Amino acid sequence: MIHAQLLAGQSLSEIASLVNQFLCTRDVGKYATMILLKLFPDGRIEYVNCGHVQPLTILNNEIRRLEEGNLIVGLISGASYTSAHCVLRPGERLLLPTDGITEAEDSTRHAVRRCRAEYRRTPQRSEIHARPDRKVSRAKSGTG
Known part of the structure; x- marks a missing residue:
């Protein structure tokens, strides 16, 4: 579902909304945390964090948290989601904890x-x- 939406050109915010609606309309009593993230060749990152553990960037001894977040998916029908951006510096690594x-x-x-x-x-x-x-x-x- 997510891959197909990316291929169709949907924004990360729109995809998070679609996943949320999918889970809410199925009425399965389940919700989920997730991170949708695009990493561009020039080091730019766009992400939507839906209640998941915060991603980190690491450069030498410096650790940055990607703090922007949204509501988890599957909990509230009609919730809106926004994306955030940052830029990786040369040599900086991205850590996506589980x-x-x-x-x-x-x-x-x-x-x-x-x-x-x-x-x-x-x-x-x-x-x-x-x-x-x-x-x-x-x-x-x-x-x-």
Whole structure:
């Protein structure tokens, strides 16, 4: 649905509205967070954040949050959505975090605790930078 709308030339705001209407008219009792984002070759970014975790840009030790946001989709019929813009600087990276790990469930629909335990065993960023050769080899071998 989203891909087809992009190909048809719809704006990101219009697409967010269409997804919202689709979910609201189906009356499935579900809503969703999402980010629609276009990255242009010159580093420009256009995005519509519908209640999702904020994207980040990272350049050296500087972290910027893309803070503009909108209502989640599927909750209120007729909600309007607006896009925001920013420009990536040379060497800057875009990070799109997911909220999925916090919502993971097993086959019985219980939260997956193993993911949380695995996260706790992952070396912290400062540890990885302090001894990258040692930590990477440990992470690959499954030892902590």
